[in-house]
Amino acid sequence: xxxxxxxxxxxxxxxxxxxxxxxxxxxxxxxxxxxxxxxxxxxxxxxxxxxxxxxxxxxxxxxxxxxxxxxxxxxxxxxxxxxxxxxxxxxxxxxxxxxxxxxxxxxxxxxxxxxxxxxxxxxxxxxxxxxxxxxxxxxxxxxxxxxxxxxxxxxxxxxxxxxxxxxxxxxxxxxxxxxxxxxxxxxxxxxxxxxxxxxxxxxxxxxxxxxxxxxxxxxxxxxxxxxxxxxxxxxxxxxxxxxxxxxxxxxxxxxxxxxxxxxxxxxxxxxxxxxxxxxxxxxxxxxxxxxxxxxxxxxxxxxxxxxxxxxxxxxxxxxxxxxxxxxxxxxxxxxxxxxxxxxxxxxxxxxxxxxxxxxxxxxxxxxxxxxxxxxxxxxxxxxxxxxxxxxxxx
Numbered sequence: 001x002x003x004x005x006x007x008x009x010x011x012x013x014x015x016x017x018x019x020x021x022x023x024x025x026x027x028x029x030x031x032x033x034x035x036x037x038x039x040x041x042x043x044x045x046x047x048x049x050x051x052x053x054x055x056x057x058x059x060x061x062x063x064x065x066x067x068x069x070x071x072x073x074x075x076x077x078x079x080x081x082x083x084x085x086x087x088x089x090x091x092x093x094x095x096x097x098x099x100x101x102x103x104x105x106x107x108x109x110x111x112x113x114x115x116x117x118x119x120x121x122x123x124x125x126x127x128x129x130x131x132x133x134x135x136x137x138x139x140x141x142x143x144x145x146x147x148x149x150x151x152x153x154x155x156x157x158x159x160x161x162x163x164x165x166x167x168x169x170x171x172x173x174x175x176x177x178x179x180x181x182x183x184x185x186x187x188x189x190x191x192x193x194x195x196x197x198x199x200x201x202x203x204x205x206x207x208x209x210x211x212x213x214x215x216x217x218x219x220x221x222x223x224x225x226x227x228x229x230x231x232x233x234x235x236x237x238x239x240x241x242x243x244x245x246x247x248x249x250x251x252x253x254x255x256x257x258x259x260x261x262x263x264x265x266x267x268x269x270x271x272x273x274x275x276x277x278x279x280x281x282x283x284x285x286x287x288x289x290x291x292x293x294x295x296x297x298x299x300x301x302x303x304x305x306x307x308x309x310x311x312x313x314x315x316x317x318x319x320x321x322x323x324x325x326x327x328x329x330x331x332x333x334x335x336x337x338x339x340x341x342x343x344x345x346x347x348x349x350x351x352x353x354x355x356x357x358x359x360x361x362x363x364x365x366x367x368x369x370x371x372x373x374x375x376x377x378x379x380x381x382x383x384x385x386x387x388x389x390x391x392x393x394x
Contacts, residue, residue: 041302
């Protein structure tokens with residue numbers, strides 16, 4: 001539920017300079033960054049019953065994307081009925097003590113007091129209309145390249161949603177060319193010489209699952225349409241992308257936003273795309289809906305958003321779209337070759353940490369070499385996870 005960090009930084013030189021509108025009619029204000037650091041808040045309260053999460057940190061606004069968690073703060077969310085939702089600090093974040101969700105027709109406000117006694121408060125925010133989504137796929141061509149287009153579709157018959165932001169999480173299956181059953185173990189003899197012992201390899205290292213989150217800001221609005229109907233191209237995957245080699249899944253999240261939240265993200269994206277956030281000579285920030293009540297001149301970076309969210313997940317394979325073709329190989333180079341004892345020794349036995357054993361070379365009962373491949377070609381846990389995701393469907 002929290003704002004993805006990649007949204008607010010583009011490169012190592014990106015200026016962490018986001019703040020937000022305090023109302024939908026207020027103009028964006030650009031100011032010089034003449035201070036050392038700033039309070040940074042990342043919070044999106046949703047209509048999902050769960051432990052809500054808020055990130056609070058301090059960061060230098062110029063030439064510094066490293067954020068230091070603001071520890072020891074007192075964090076609460078208060079609704080218009082007087083309910084107070086407390087947050088506890090955990091692993092550098094603030095997690096709600098109890099599960100709760102944003103409900104319609106209630107106002108919500110974020111309040112923060114740091115251990116140094118500084119106080120911050122957001123504007124009051126209300127939950128926008130909920131709008132469920134569906135996903136559709138189609139073969140399309142983009143910039144001369146063929147691929148699979150994933151579109152988000154939604155419709156609000158009340159015509160009250162209008163503003164949308166999107167994130168996605170994609171997961172793909174990896175299968176290594178070699179199924180490793182045995183590994184070589186270096187054994188020291190009493191005379192300080194070494195030999196190799198064959199022992200069982202770690203189990204389940206051939207099939208893995210890698211998950212990646214979207215980056216950047218994706219938005220659309222239906223303000224200028226007669227209907228509140230969305231068809232938004234959220235993800236295009238080239239037919240040569242290795243993610244489609246085995247099996248692919250994508251979960252898309254649609255956040256229905258207030259106009260002020262939409263305007264903030266829209267302006268932030270415009271600044272990133274124009275390169276303004278990459279220029280130390282022209283720093284700027286967008287004033288947001290969080291302010292200090294103890295120092296009116298203090299700059300606060302961040303936005304407390306209350307958003308309705310709808311999520312949808314789909315699965316597909318390469319041959320669902322291109323049944324007569326073969327997908328690109330995930331592993332382009334997995335050449336196996338024999339390594340002699342002397343060669344392994346000359347490399348100070350480091351080869352055992354960079355390669356995996358797949359069989360014996362020539363030599364009969366006592367081989368003179370071992371056939372090996374790069375570790376990634378037989379042990380996908382070196383770069384991915386062999387834990388099957390709870391949502392996975394074969």
